[in-house]
Amino acid sequence: MQVTLSMITLRLCPVLLSLLTCSPHLLAGEVAQHGRLQVQGNKIVDESGSAVSFAGMSLFWSQWMGQFYTKETVAWLHTDWKVPIVRAAMGIEAGGYLTNSIREEEKIRTVIDAAIANDMYVIVDWHDHHAELHSQQAAEFFGRIAATYGASPNVIYEIYNEPLDVSWTNVLKPYANTVINAIRKHDPDNLIIVGTPRWSQRVDVAATDPIEDANVAYSLHFYAGTHKDVLRQQAQEALDKGIALFVTEWGTVNATGDGEVDTDSVNRWIAFLQSNQISHLNWAISDKREGAAVLQPASSPFGGWTDEQLTESGKLVRQLIRSWAR
Template sequence: MRVQGNKIMSQTTGQPVSLAGSSLFWSNAGWGGERYYSANVLGWLKNNWNATIVRAAMGVDEGGGYLENPAREKAKVKIVVDAAIAAGMYVIIDWHSHHAEQHQIEAIAFFKEMATTYGNSPNVIYEIYNEPLQVSWSGVIKPYANAVVAAIRAIDPDNLIVVGTPTWSQDVDVASADPIQGTNIAYTLHFYAATHKQSLRDKATTALSRGVALFVTEWGTCEASGNGFVDSASTQEWMNFMKANSISHCNWALNDKGEAASALVTGTSPMASWSDTFLTASGRLVKGYVQNWAGTVTPPTTGGTATKVEAESYHVMSGVLTQATSDTGGGLNVGWLDPGDWMAYTVNVPTAGTYTIQYRVASPYTGGQISLEQNSGATRLGVITVPNTGGWQNWTTITNTVTLNAGVQDIAIGVPVGRYNINWWSFTKAGTAARVASSPELQLYPNPVQNKLHLTLTQPGTAASLYVINAYGKPVQTLTLPASTSPEAAISVEGLEPGIYTLRVVEADRTTSTKFVKE
């Protein structure tokens, strides 16, 4: 990887690199986290989470750390680094200290040895200072960093080096105003979602605007103390920010300590592999992001009054697979859906009430079903039928209405009847503008349309009158459909000029209207 401007780039593709994975806990003897410094754990991270990076957080000056027993702590790091190289993962060798400037001689000796051993491996990243305290960048941290960087570069001229910044690696704006001279250097940004919000992202934006690259070597879903509540809404905002700026990240921490930041429940054996029952609330949330990061997946985003959730951003699932989609925006869709499959998402519903739910679907079959559920399927919020759209990548949006409680919660998509693909789903408070306007009862597809518009009638068995109305409110097409037992119908719109139209359908005692786009 090569730093170019404010991005970390792939040397082979020339494109920005954004890695996602986990940080191990302090390596210190007797602290508990050292149990997970194993090749077995690395294999599980890669195969189960699709992690592309891991961080070995070698404790330095605390009890049980490197200064107490250098050989023991180096051995733990080497187990992780060797396993990462074998697995084809990136690995951060982290000098995990809050006082590294007090141990500069020891740091230089350690990183000279690491550079000698691993300098020829492009997988290895050196993090030379985890979290400086509230000390001077130019007067304390930068002189230390210059000395350690020079020692590494005398042996390894090109592997990435990440440098800690003041105030627990938050003042990246301060560091960016007086950057280190050299090549392939990035700056550490740490955040904990329940504590750090927009003001810290503003600091990061300032640093990026000055042309330095950032690397989030540690972040948590909870408060900066490592405890408190799991703030999924703030986590989502941070994920959006890192995705938009191609920033790599490692979550704190793959450990079973009894605190909110831990990904594993207390007592989890290091002899993985672990099912999701061994993951904490934070672990389940983080797994969903790491597993689907891969440079192509956009986590749930909020825009306007509609919250859009990418189908593949589940934090846990059963039986489904993903594939590249040809739908607008690209990315992945979820497919291979069979009865009994499901996907679970953590969402934040702003207020209780009635919500319009939209699903972006495609199917060459009629009769698939989507069930919006809670409580492991015991509570069904609403069920909708997936129409035949004419192909696995012929996309349309279908809509129904459900009642949701307020707050952060797990909502699942269940599959009573399969044979369809889903790209995204969204929820909008009823009475506010949705991303795609449509009646909650009249389904149209494809939309936009070129030739033939398919619709699902709300009252099959009765005759229906259809009116196509242009943007000026003038009817431009009228026809009558005879009574039929099938809810499926179709009309030709090939002769219409491109633009936005309203389809009004009169069936017995009910009139429904839906907008569509003619391409």
Template structure:
């Protein structure tokens, strides 16, 4: 739900460490004992996301910041540090679409995403390719072309999850659903069975609307639930439970420890209640955000290293709390 706000002190950078080229026909096997080697292809069954053995799986990790402003963190060293030192099992590449993002510089933003994706593949963790947009129904053609290309690249790679609409704001579920059916159709049309996550109305809090009229044309679809602990409380957990009871699977691809603005009202006690809720229901989650913007939701203090291996002194209160939860 966080708007990008003013330009952050970290200037975006084109990735300098080249990604390993992806071979869509014969992807690199996941490292032994890595999350992907253990769990393999993800599949929605009922209201659960299950692994290759039919066991409910819960991924936990971090979301990167909007790529056009947080691009300096879109590198393999950051992914490796998160996997090795924070024990994340998923990382989210939040590719900004508007405001100088993909619509303006498609090659640069795509390169950043692929760098993160290929680093995650090499590390054996899951990765979300996120169309980070509040107005995706206005950019259907561009989204369709982008996800068709990504699906062709990564259709044989179980690590990759497609998040096709980050946060619808004022669109109805009928509008979002129609968009999603078209984009998922393009993904499935090139033979990609990957898990797809679909945003829900009102900044991805409207999971009740999705549960009342889920997408039935295609398999392996989950729905987005976002919360910010300083703004969203028990009422949204109740709504999530009601949606789960109707049989849809949820994925918390983004949440914050503070107000929905991303700044102020740090609520670690309420965040803890949310994390207990997600853990008890096996809801996968990614915290917003792995970035050094001077705001409460950032995990890193301003000026923190853009190449990882952060000391405790480089973590904000939010970052220290989330890292501790990831290591539990």
């Protein structure tokens, strides 16, 4: 049988040419448009120097909702929800990375690879409340991730999810410098996000003694039912002092993760984020029976969710993300 070039192309397309010919949508994502993200003053900007603000989704603790750490979930979020950025929340304690390091790291790498394949940004999150006790493990983990993915502009490092009420200057900043140094040995310029005291709320405290690295932002977390004007005032103080903020986690409900959606408070927060061009990721891709979950119980771990399979929070957040000007 005579073999033609077109026949070869058809046979190779699923494996070798998918990025070029079979899946053209993969070339039209946010990373292709914006490139590597950088901190400039109190804003995060793209390679052209234009301020950017993304609305995305966070996955749940990896050890408890690991079924959603699939390439299909990431692809569905990108194509249906129009999510430009996803957060892989690697649980550390309570059966997470400290106990099952290989298993949990594999989940994170699956999400990273899927995000890159869909031309999305991905936040690699050390999801811990006591990371200062695990600085060696964190530095080793982020060093490996940076060695593998540091050349990819898709990857953002979140080195501490939510510190408790501990000292910024004496505890959190030294921890951050240790982990940042491990990353910078392999990746000199990708964005790093640093957690702040009191569940990543006291960004105003961090702003008084910032990290020296040129491409660091600071995480701000809020839950609309609990955190309102006072936290926004603290965030504004931090911005006024010149640091860049990144809301790597926010919820539509109470800080417990449960309760009713506080629509009025959500709207106030969204207005604040829009006016200050702050990126934000909602908590969480989960089918747990609680208000913050965006999915109904027993939802598919491979996407394809109908409106009926979304919770009240899920419907609100999906609409918000799809309509976000970015």
